[in-house]
Amino acid sequence: MLGPMSKVVPTYHQRVAEEKRGLILTAATALFLESGYDRTSLARIAERAGVSRATLFKQFPSKAALFDAMVTESWSTADDEEPPQAGNVVDGLGILGRRYAELLGRARMADLFRIVIAELPRFPELAHAQFSHGKTPYFESVRRYLLAEHEAGTVRIEDVDLAATQFLGMISNYVFWPTLLVPGWQVSAERVAQVVDEAVRTFAARYAATGPAAATDD
Structure with a gap:
């Protein structure tokens, strides 16, 4: 049983997922500023972030979901x-x-x-x-x-x-x-x-x- 001061340590896969999430949000922010929201595709964001399209779509199935995440985390x-x-x-x-x-x-x-x-x-x-x-x-x-x-x-x-x-x-x-x-x-x-x-x-x-x-x- 975890004590009151215990912290849940992220697994390796969780840490990697969080790192990729950060890369995606950073890439999306830069591209939205450079090219505009409408002209930026999820595929371009994945390419800029250096992740696969499957990885991006797994976390963010749409640009709207991605922008919502940007707002929430900010x-x-x-x-x-x-x-x-x-x-x-x-x-x-x-x-x-x-x-x-x-x-x-x-x-x-x-x-x-x-x-x-x-x-x-x-x-x-x-x-x-x-x-x-x-x-x-x-x-x-x-x-x-x-x-x-x-x-x-x-x-x-x-x-x-x-x-x-x-x-x-x-x-x-x-x-x-x-x-x-x-x-x-x-x-x-x-x-x-x-x-x-x-x-x-x-x-x-x-x-x-x-x-x-x-x-x-x-």
């Missing part, structure tokens, strides 16, 4: 982390803010948005996949966390959707969106930490039940 957090427990909104939002900045800082994330934006007129389903499998689930995790803090009495929020959008926007508007528009835009780890910290402080100043917002409500 937005995945380590070990499917759950939102922090309610009780301390500064600590909790700090965790969520750092996690969000890490997601947005992944190289594949910017590529994913570039593909969606470029293909939106002809393939709106890609944008749907991006939001339904990626951004929306993460947004919902932040929303649920803020609702839990509201119910715990640590914050007073009338519009949770707006509050979650405000918090995430304070981070993404500095660390992510300029990467799509400003050539050479880079943000150091120290600057990212500062951006997240200031977003948390600003949010707490507005919504914390013991802060200025609470005094205004009385």
Whole structure:
């Protein structure tokens, strides 16, 4: 019987399958950017990745399934982390803010948005996949966390959707969106930490039940 600290060690075949999966996703991303989603075939992706067509089709039977996997893996957090427990909104939002900045800082994330934006007129389903499998689930995790803090009495929020959008926007508007528009835009780890910290402080100043917002409500 496995103990609480035991980890399942992947078999050789599982490791090989994961390596090939990574090669396929990397090749697909590059080709979608170079040639466009429509003009890229699964056969070309298999060739670029250096795997057989059978191997690719076994994991991804269609381009749509492949793109869905790109979205899901780009937005995945380590070990499917759950939102922090309610009780301390500064600590909790700090965790969520750092996690969000890490997601947005992944190289594949910017590529994913570039593909969606470029293909939106002809393939709106890609944008749907991006939001339904990626951004929306993460947004919902932040929303649920803020609702839990509201119910715990640590914050007073009338519009949770707006509050979650405000918090995430304070981070993404500095660390992510300029990467799509400003050539050479880079943000150091120290600057990212500062951006997240200031977003948390600003949010707490507005919504914390013991802060200025609470005094205004009385």
